[in-house]
Amino acid sequence: MKAIRTGAKPSSLETLAWTDIPDAPTPGPGEITVRLKASSLNFHDYAVVKGMIEADEGRIPMSDGAGEVVAVGDDVEDFAVGDAVVSTFFPYWLNGATPPGAFTRVPGDGIDGYAREAVTMPAHAFTRQPKGLSHSEAATLTCAGVTAWRALFVDDDIKPGDTVLVQGTGGVSIFALQLAKAAGARVIATSSSDAKLERVRALGADETINYKSCEEWGKRVLNMTDGRGVDCTVEVGGPGTLNRSIQATRVGGHIALIGVLTGRAGEVQTAMLMGKNQRLQGLTVGSRQHQLDLVAAIEANGIKPQISDSFALENLADAFRHQESGDHFGKIAVEI
Structure with a gap:
């Protein structure tokens, strides 16, 4: 399958590479495989690809990912094949206080992210998408949406x-x-x-x-x-x-x-x-429970995320250049 990887350090937009990587593995117990359909840009992602945040060479960027479940491992109760899901920023911060070392396992930063066609992850690394949203709209929730929710209604x-x-x-x-x-x-x-x-x-x-x-x-x-x-x-x-x-x-x-x-x-x-x-x-984003609460609030109030522009995954560098320009309003989407 295809993915974007960062290049040799120092990382830059010019060194982002559109490349082949192994297919997502078969999910084990507690895991799901998601066919990714969309991501969205955050300043955090920009900081990773520009080398402002230290990440491993060859990192697959992007902390936001939305798509469809295509395989389910044993002991998974929350999801079934065909479900529309969206990633969480901290896959192992489920509830309560921020756990120590949370950033070491943030997709697109401490571990590989969602600038790829499919991924196998623990089921708790995702929540369901709000009903009525497209994959691109749902992909805006992971970082920006949960951050705003926590600022206003948690903190x-x-x-x-x-x-x-x-x-x-x-x-x-x-x-x-x-x-x-x-x-x-x-x-x-x-x-x-x-x-x-x-x-x-x-x-x-x-x-x-x-x-x-x-x-x-x-x-x-x-x-x-x-x-x-x-x-x-x-x-x-x-x-x-x-x-x-x-x-x-x-x-x-x-x-x-x-x-x-x-x-x-x-x-x-x-x-x-x-x-x-x-x-x-x-504050830095929030927990899986915060995201679940945001999903419920979006459905109850009919909120539609504001997407300014959309780019194909292979044109991710151009998406970041557009982000640099400051011309966007709301979110910039990435179609996978």
């Missing part, structure tokens, strides 16, 4: 009447917008593009801010909330945006620190964070 308790701030129009932020609106929250969204802000308003954003034309957007958020600030900020920028997020969040509010798009380190206004008694919590 926080967003409810009707709360206010949520989302940054940009990438996968996590768009999922957070959709989920927060489904919960009855008010959403303020930022972007550097007026055209994209029109699209987030169409998805339900209550107020929007162009952070290029309004550099002091933290103050703007305070004005929009009558000086109170938002209950929860979905912080995907990192050090370049964190201090304004602290400013924009209410006393006692929650900042979900998710991304490092502006870098890995920087100055933090710790006095303001402390003075506002805020909770700054880092």
